Amino acid sequence: MNRAISVLVLPFLVVIAVIVAASVYIVDVREKALVLRFGEVVEVRENPGLGIKVPFIDSVVRYDARILGLPTRPMEVTPLDDRRLVVDAFARWQVLDAQKLYQATEGRGLPRAQERLDSIINDVIRRVLGSVPSTTVLSDDRTALMNRIRDGARGEAEALGIRVIDVRLTRTDLPEQNLTATYARMRAExxxxxxxxxxxxxxxxxxxxxxxxxxxxxxxxxxxxxxxxxxxxxxxxxxxxxxxxxxRDPEFFAFTRSMTSYERALKGENSSLVIKPDGEFFDYLRNDGSDRANPVPTPAPAAPSASAEPATGAAAEDTVAPTETTREGEPLGASSGVTLTPMPEALSSPPQQEPAVPAN
CATH class of the missing domain: 1.20.5 (Single alpha-helices involved in coiled-coils or other helix-helix interfaces)
Known part of the structure; x- marks a missing residue:
């Protein structure tokens, strides 16, 4: 009897356990849950805890309530100055309304939501970057641009039940062909x-x-x-x-010039010399011309002074400064900074003596 009762009770307990397990669900603190009945939302659970549903009829759809990241696809944009750029971005977003997200995505879950959000962000990026020149896009300070993109994406994503927290531009480069041309232009410059x-x-x-x-x-x-x-x-x-x-003495000058001529003419290398013996060339060989000489008179020595010290050698010889001048009347060498050396008085020009007048 007891054995029969045990056989009947055990399946009943299993059925009850399955029913209880099918009617109980747990919502994690990191999740938001929707209870669906025949495809319609009958309950929204955003607080963590234990929930009850109709077993085998109701279903639970869970969404991640944490902040999620979404990298966008690289795309080409055309700024205001018609200079093409390759841009990609990274967005931070969070599920704000699970029921609205379920209805907007037709129950396809977060992958469908990410596709819709990626399309929204790309459209906003094209619209915002197309309204500014490329220099603004390529500048170091792009905070204002990123805030505009975030605000525009946030307004359109609210219809999906999603809250866009932030959007950051990660790359803004020229296309490959434009980049090569730019490098070539920079190199040429x-x-x-x-x-x-x-x-x-x-x-x-x-x-x-x-x-x-x-x-x-x-x-x-x-x-x-x-x-x-x-x-x-x-x-x-x-x-x-x-x-x-x-x-001063023309005769002596003629004599010295004649001696020089004799020295140059009567050399051993000369093969022959044909000249009249009684010509003027041999005058000084026949007569030395002393009778025609006009010697320089020797000046009388000055009387020694009692107070003057005796002078010896070249220091005692009187000197006379040269008085030769140029055609302009300036001393020789003055224009070039040259001073002529004084010469002894004995070599200076003698005073001109007037000829004696014979007495009648």
């Missing part, structure tokens, strides 16, 4: 700037080189001019000395 710098450097170097060459020519010309002036003044002084010597 840098090469042009380098060529300009090289040209300016060459121009500056040429100016410096030309200035240096001109300075060399000017300094050389000035030095050559001063040398010619000094040489000319020296020649003038030499000629003046020759002229003065000739004027």
């Amino acid at each position: 840098r090469e042009r700037e380098a060529a300009d710098e090289i040209a300016r450097g060459g121009e500056a170097a040429q100016r410096v080189r030309a200035a240096a060459d001109r300075t060399v020519v000017e300094l050389t010309s000035e030095a050559r001019k001063r040398a010619e002036v000094v040489r000319g003044e020296a020649d003038a002084r030499r000629n003046a000395i020759y002229a003065d010597a000739f004027g």
Whole structure:
């Protein structure tokens, strides 16, 4: 009897356990749940805990209540200046109304919700970035743009029962073909700037080189001019000395010139010399010309002073400053900074003596 009762009770207990298990569900703190009956929402559970439903009739649909991430697909956008860019973004979102999300996605769950949200965010990104120039999109501070995208996506996602928390632009690049052209243009620009710098450097170097060459020519010309002036003044002084010597004693000057001519003419290398023996060339071989000489009178020595110390050597010899001048009346060498060395008084021009008048 007891065995029969046990056989009957055990299946009953199993059935009751299955019914209880089918009528009880648990909502986690990280979830939001919907109780569906024949496809219609009969209960929304957002608080965690134990719930009861009609077994085998009601079903429970769960949605993740945490903040979720959604990376968007890379897409090409055209900013206001018609410069194409490749942009992608990353969104943070959360299920705000599970019932509205279930109805908007027709019960397909979070994958369908992510597809709808991705489409919304892409449309908002195209609309917002198309209203600004590319420089604004490529700038470092894009907070205002991202806030506009977030606000636009948030307004459209509310119909899905989703709350968009944040949208961030992760990449803003040029397309591959545009990127290659941009790099080529940048390279050409840098090469042009380098060529300009090289040209300016060459121009500056040429100016410096030309200035240096001109300075060399000017300094050389000035030095050559001063040398010619000094040489000319020296020649003038030499000629003046020759002229003065000739004027002081023409006979002695003729004698010395004749001796020089003899020295140059009567050398062993000369093969022959044909000349009249009684010609003027041999005058000084026949007569030394002493009877025609006009010697320089010897100046009388000055009386020694009692207070003066005796002088010896070259220090005691009186000197006379040269008085030769140029055609302009300036001392020789003055224009070139040259001072003529004083010469002994014995070599200076003697005072001109007036010829004696014979007495009647």
